[in-house]
Amino acid sequence: MYDVIAIGSVTRDVFFDASGLSTVPWKKTQSGRGIVLPLGDKIEAKEIYFTIGGNSANASVTFSRQDFNTACVGRVGRDVAGSEILNRLKKEKVYAGMISSDNKLPTAYSVLLLKNGERTILSYHGSSNDFSLDDFKLGDLKAKWWYLSLAGSSYKMYGKLLSYASREKIAVAFNPSGYHLKMDKKGILSSLKHISFLVLNEEEAAILTGIPFSNERAVFKKLDALMPGVLAVTNGSEGVTVSDGHFVYRASTFKEKKLADRTGAGDAFGSGFVAGLMKDGINLSNISRISEKEVKEAIIYASANATSVVEHVGATEGILTARELKQPRWENLKIKVEKL
Template identity: 25%
Template structure:
């Protein structure tokens, strides 16, 4: 959406380039609610995945949520509204929980949701000098969480303001080490442009496969991206990994890991409660999930795993220890609603890292 860019109230100059950048062309606000099964039965599309909806459908779901809330004694706030989006979750986790300097490239609308996104991300220390304000609405997503912590997402980005390809500059990327991306067919043009500039500036690229529906429905352009050799690190969950090799003789997560590692330096397949498997060169590591994590809401589990894993990579940790940190951070976010880790759960994560003899970020010492 080529909306008019407005003068930004955000600071344009920071002292240093962020170590890690996230590209999220459209800022997004998550409405997370714990609901009963009957509401999920009424909503089109498969449970557990992510399927775009129009703004009318999103507003309808939000109105229905109020009569389907599952109250929990552990969580007095049954609905949370926070800055969201996979990339934003990962970047926010890296700054707030690990003290890694991060920035986000994208656009937000001149509305209440846009202001909420800006406030939440800046409060958590994210560099917003590459975030543009535009005239129009900010993207929104309803995240419905069932009684056992599984989440179903219905994003609405069709009318949201969006960063355009010609708005990317080399200066956005200069001096940074990593670019974090999420695969999406609607953003394919800007993803390709960002990768091209990142590679020119010597920035490594991390790609998350987004959702099993996205992999299933838009597999060909995804394969082209992977086969380009420009993706240095790829994250897939078990469902996405299976979809990637659908129709092949062997489409299990291990086969997908090998496939991804043929095209990327680091390949990561997360397996939920079974942990993760990772391949780098000839090294393959399998790390169990953290046993002490109680799943309240799976939203952001993969995003925060990526935060921990990237923290490990940029700090020179071994492949296994990077996975173990990812397991701790992924375990921290599922203990409460939404893709943002609470202060109490960061403390829980630091304690888990200490128990496992992992280097704890300086900011918590």
């Protein structure tokens, strides 16, 4: 049996150094700026980095580097990008034998333009998009934990996956994709009773609850009432707020030495948190009795992993090994605890 199985998307990620490109103000965008690319011209990139991404690949690399027996489940195409993903996962000692190959669509592929630690992503979802229950045997997915994030139409298997997990006493960590949130908010809300760890960023928490995050108390109250497990709401470099149903924990972040690329911070945080829980022997049967010390430890694992990831280009490059996590750098994080 695996300690943990990550189920979701796997992608080929290619980063181009776009530091030479200009930006212009663009109010509608999240950053308020846009990258300018002259139509019809050729632009030379000084550097290029080939790596892998997708939440399932990213999370499984965290678990394996923390020495857990890990499998990754997803779908690739029958192409070079797909074989590269499988090879990289095998090198990471992640079991990739349950990743299916699609003979119709190419592997999900992202081109990321990097400028000043920020990035613009051109993404093609390909074979990851309609990854479904036909791609694997549910009976092969026995584990202590699952890490679940279902992109594109693969969200349709969510209900069946959760029924299996609760029958088999598998603790489920869940990070809903944007599309899943858009398509089935109601289904997600009513499923939270089966979720042991839910991780959302502030925007996702507001979408799921229908409550603006400025009313943080109401957001937590609504979600806490629906789930027995732990909830983390992240806010980029500002840090995170976590609730275990009894206490609220507010943590800042470990300061990064240099922001190289923030791709994968969310996945590094979510999977790092679950790795912290697993290290303390937390599972489905004891998650509702988690101690303050155990929650704090999970927050430290998660934050250290996320900071290390943003210091490297790519979503998996900076993921910490068990040895790296022991460095004194990751010892002290400011965490305030309040009664709910």
